[in-house]
Amino acid sequence: MRLSRLASRAPAPVFGAIGPGWQVAVERLLARSGLRRALTPRDAGILLVAGDMPGDAAEALGRVHDQLPHPRATLRWTVSHETADAVADRIVASWRDLGAIDEADLLPDQPPNEWKGVGPHGQGGKGMMGGTPYGRPMAMTGEDIRDGLQLDRYTARIGPFAPMLPPGLVLEVTLQGDVIVAATVQHPPFAQPVDADAPELCAARMLTILGLDGPARRAIHGRRPGGIWVRGAVPRGLGGIEGAGDARDRLAAFLGGDRAAVTAPDLSELLPGLEWSEAMLVMASLPPSAILRAARLPEAA
Amino acid sequence: MTALLALAVLGTLALGAVFAVAMDGRIAQLAAGFARQRIETEAPDRLNRDLAAVWYLALAAAGLSVVPFAPGLALIDSPVGIVIWGTCEALTIITVFLHGWSSNAPFPLIGAYRYVAIGLPVMLPSMFVLIAAALPAESLSLPAIVESQRGMWNVIRQPLGLPLFAIVVLTLTLRGPMDFADAADIATGTSAEESGAARGLWEIARAAMLVSASALAATLFLGGPLGPVLPGPVWLWIKTAALMAIFAWLGRRVARTTPSRMLTILWIVLLPLSFLHLAMAGVFAL
Amino acid sequence: MTDLLVALLAAFAVWTGWRVFRVDSMVRASFSLMLSFVAVGGIGVLLSAPYIGIATVFMMAVEMMVMAIFMVMFMMNPAGLNPMSMVHQHRISIGAGLLAALALGAAVLLSPLPSNPVLSEADVVAELGHELLGPSMLIFETAGVALLATMLGAVILSSRQGRFGNSDEGSRPPGLTPEGEPAGRKPEGGGGHHHHGGHG
Numbered sequence: 001m002r003l004s005r006l007a008s009r010a011p012a013p014v015f016g017a018i019g020p021g022w023q024v025a026v027e028r029l030l031a032r033s034g035l036r037r038a039l040t041p042r043d044a045g046i047l048l049v050a051g052d053m054p055g056d057a058a059e060a061l062g063r064v065h066d067q068l069p070h071p072r073a074t075l076r077w078t079v080s081h082e083t084a085d086a087v088a089d090r091i092v093a094s095w096r097d098l099g100a101i102d103e104a105d106l107l108p109d110q111p112p113n114e115w116k117g118v119g120p121h122g123q124g125g126k127g128m129m130g131g132t133p134y135g136r137p138m139a140m141t142g143e144d145i146r147d148g149l150q151l152d153r154y155t156a157r158i159g160p161f162a163p164m165l166p167p168g169l170v171l172e173v174t175l176q177g178d179v180i181v182a183a184t185v186q187h188p189p190f191a192q193p194v195d196a197d198a199p200e201l202c203a204a205r206m207l208t209i210l211g212l213d214g215p216a217r218r219a220i221h222g223r224r225p226g227g228i229w230v231r232g233a234v235p236r237g238l239g240g241i242e243g244a245g246d247a248r249d250r251l252a253a254f255l256g257g258d259r260a261a262v263t264a265p266d267l268s269e270l271l272p273g274l275e276w277s278e279a280m281l282v283m284a285s286l287p288p289s290a291i292l293r294a295a296r297l298p299e300a301a
Numbered sequence: 302m303t304a305l306l307a308l309a310v311l312g313t314l315a316l317g318a319v320f321a322v323a324m325d326g327r328i329a330q331l332a333a334g335f336a337r338q339r340i341e342t343e344a345p346d347r348l349n350r351d352l353a354a355v356w357y358l359a360l361a362a363a364g365l366s367v368v369p370f371a372p373g374l375a376l377i378d379s380p381v382g383i384v385i386w387g388t389c390e391a392l393t394i395i396t397v398f399l400h401g402w403s404s405n406a407p408f409p410l411i412g413a414y415r416y417v418a419i420g421l422p423v424m425l426p427s428m429f430v431l432i433a434a435a436l437p438a439e440s441l442s443l444p445a446i447v448e449s450q451r452g453m454w455n456v457i458r459q460p461l462g463l464p465l466f467a468i469v470v471l472t473l474t475l476r477g478p479m480d481f482a483d484a485a486d487i488a489t490g491t492s493a494e495e496s497g498a499a500r501g502l503w504e505i506a507r508a509a510m511l512v513s514a515s516a517l518a519a520t521l522f523l524g525g526p527l528g529p530v531l532p533g534p535v536w537l538w539i540k541t542a543a544l545m546a547i548f549a550w551l552g553r554r555v556a557r558t559t560p561s562r563m564l565t566i567l568w569i570v571l572l573p574l575s576f577l578h579l580a581m582a583g584v585f586a587l
Numbered sequence: 588m589t590d591l592l593v594a595l596l597a598a599f600a601v602w603t604g605w606r607v608f609r610v611d612s613m614v615r616a617s618f619s620l621m622l623s624f625v626a627v628g629g630i631g632v633l634l635s636a637p638y639i640g641i642a643t644v645f646m647m648a649v650e651m652m653v654m655a656i657f658m659v660m661f662m663m664n665p666a667g668l669n670p671m672s673m674v675h676q677h678r679i680s681i682g683a684g685l686l687a688a689l690a691l692g693a694a695v696l697l698s699p700l701p702s703n704p705v706l707s708e709a710d711v712v713a714e715l716g717h718e719l720l721g722p723s724m725l726i727f728e729t730a731g732v733a734l735l736a737t738m739l740g741a742v743i744l745s746s747r748q749g750r751f752g753n754s755d756e757g758s759r760p761p762g763l764t765p766e767g768e769p770a771g772r773k774p775e776g777g778g779g780h781h782h783h784g785g786h787g
Binding site for chain 3: 346379380381384385387388391392394395398399402410414417418421424441
């Protein structure tokens with residue numbers, strides 16, 4: 001009994017599924033004490049669905065929902081006159097009473113394809129690599145874009161609620177190790193209010209990628225973030241854009257309270273060649289409005 | 302005596318882990334995790350998925366068992382104590398890799414091999430620091446290394462040792478600037494598919510490893526159980542707790558650069574620095 | 588007691604060694620092999636060779652880790668989603684395996700094994716150190732430097748950035764005179780962006 005009382009005092013772990021126009025509200029909400037922003041649905045107890053979700057995001061939302069471990073609860077925050085205080089109270093109340101709420105899966109828990117081996121060793125394809133064994137695409141070797149070495153290429157679709165990407169953005173990335181060799185935008189990010197470009201929020205997104213959760217929180221609250229080797233940790237020349245400096249310059253501008261006006265090149269040109277963590281740092285260094293303009297669908301580009 | 306030392310190792314590990322979690326302000330969060338269920342991924346390697354955190358804990362315990370709690374008194378009083386610790390370091394890298402590999406999902410796998418890429422070059426400065434600490438003692442045994450510090454602690458005569466070893470500790474405990482396995486840009490990496498008690502156990506194992514590595518740092522550089530008035534174990538606990546607080550503070554405060562840049566720093570700056578450290582320690586020992 | 592532990596470790600080493608060929612993924616095979624070596628290292632410790640025993644575990648841990656990483660790089664196979672067979676070229680491998688087992692077994696059974704128990708007060712680690720850095724120093728240092736040179740050579744040969752430009756663009760040493768014939772050996776097959784025909 002004492003364990004559960006201790007547990008209910010923990011900050012409520014919330015995974016935010018952010019809809020069009022709600023990024024600022026949710027980012028400020030989850031920086032409050034008593035709430036904790038979960039970086040993966042597996043770590044969350046509460047799924048916060050903010051805003052009206054477009055119909056094409058419904059299936060992804062269902063998949064995120066089913067990844068929360070039991071017991072879990074979904075809260076919707078759709079009317080803008082409900083204050084952040086009221087939502088925070090609702091979240092904490094649900095978190096305290098989670099055992100009584102628990103929700104069932106939204107989508108059927110069955111594999112998309114049957115498990116049925118084809119090859120002589122029980123593998124799904126004929127060879128040992130590549131192909132789509134059991135209907136699941138596997139990595140296949142291809143040329144490394146840097147030195148031509150034959151290494152595995154793995155293609156995956158990431159988004160629309162991936163915590164390290166802007167809400168709504170769906171990227172199809174082909175990775176070789178953690179080097180991005182190709183990236184296409186499958187769905188542009190949701191439009192966000194001008195406030196989403198606020199320097200303290202942009203700084204907080206970069207600080208989170210740099211592993212500085214405490215300073216990120218303080219930045220959102222408008223306090224001095226603190227932290228050691230913050231600008232220096234961003235490699236010089238990373239994500240350099242004509243007229244907007246590199247990611248380190250933009251971080252310095254955000255920390256100094258300046259908005260950065262950036263016209264970023266198309267994401268499918270910006271990201272290839274970067275390692276995943278560099279790419280995420282570059283993405284965090286771009287204001288959401290700049291990413292929205294840079295995320296053109298392949299046919300439009 | 303052996304039973305008492307075993308008790309001391311386990312007690313230090315348990316209380317130290319509680320202290321480590323409390324420093325991060327995560328006791329309630331950890332308790333909450335244990336009240337939650339676990340979700341399976343598709344076709345995981347169940348053995349390693351279930352056991353990775355246990356291996357990690359076991360390595361923390363094995364590492365602590367070579368640390369002397371009083372002058373000349375270690376649970377495993379081996380003539381090659383620091384080699385045993387080095388082996389625990391190498392096996393920790395494998396454990397973290399298996400933790401990420403076994404859940405059969407992209408982000409954990411990226412975290413896993415990214416960590417190996419960083420962890421192997423971190424082993425090199427670690428080995429040089431360990432060898433340098435063994436030089437004045439003319440022995441690979443930790444009780445002898447403690448004895449060699451009666452006159453002067455290694456932290457003074459080997460000034461580069463503790464800073465270099467701090468990087469090793471942060472790597473082994475997946476903290477802050479060296480946490481390339483469970484980073485935010487890959488949705489907590491090797492833990493991204495872990496929920497409930499499994500996630501909690503991983504947290505506890507990380508905390509236990511911080512205790513173990515800090516106790517070893519205290520032994521190598523701060524004279525371990527040596528000190529006036531108070532008995533040996535108390536001095537070891539005080540020094541270990543102080544180092545744990547420093548490492549936890551560094552973990553919360555120092556920014557994490559990108560893996561490729563960290564690799565460059567490790568090979569081009571820290572490795573030559575550790576050569577220099579070893580050379581200085583050798584000259585001093587002569 | 589020690590006999591029993593040695594027997595158990597030996598059985599574990601054989602069992603994990605057998606698992607190397609029975610599991611269905613390269614990563615599992617690598618770490619089974621590592622466990623096998625860990626057991627052998629344990630036997631070394633029990634045979635009063637603590638440094639060699641522990642160092643075996645340490646070396647094998649790092650080596651198998653590197654091996655597993657290479658396996659993931661070339662055939663990413665998380666948790667054996669796409670199982671694969673760890674044995675191939677059955678006839679040759681069975682023959683080679685049998686031959687090696689018979690030869691090693693014969694060597695063990697036929698050679699007179701020495702029996703000089705280590706005195707409990709002997710400082711085996713220090714003696715090993717004196718041996719390695721005394722009479723055998725030349726051998727070990729030569730082997731060490733040769734291995735290092737091999738590693739550096741392998742990295743340099745496989746690197747794309749050659750001494751005279753990128754290797755896949757037909758790198759060419761500079762000419763003795765401006766735009767003249769290259770000094771030393773000419774690249775085979777020409778090709779590349781540096782020179783456009785006419786050089787013969």
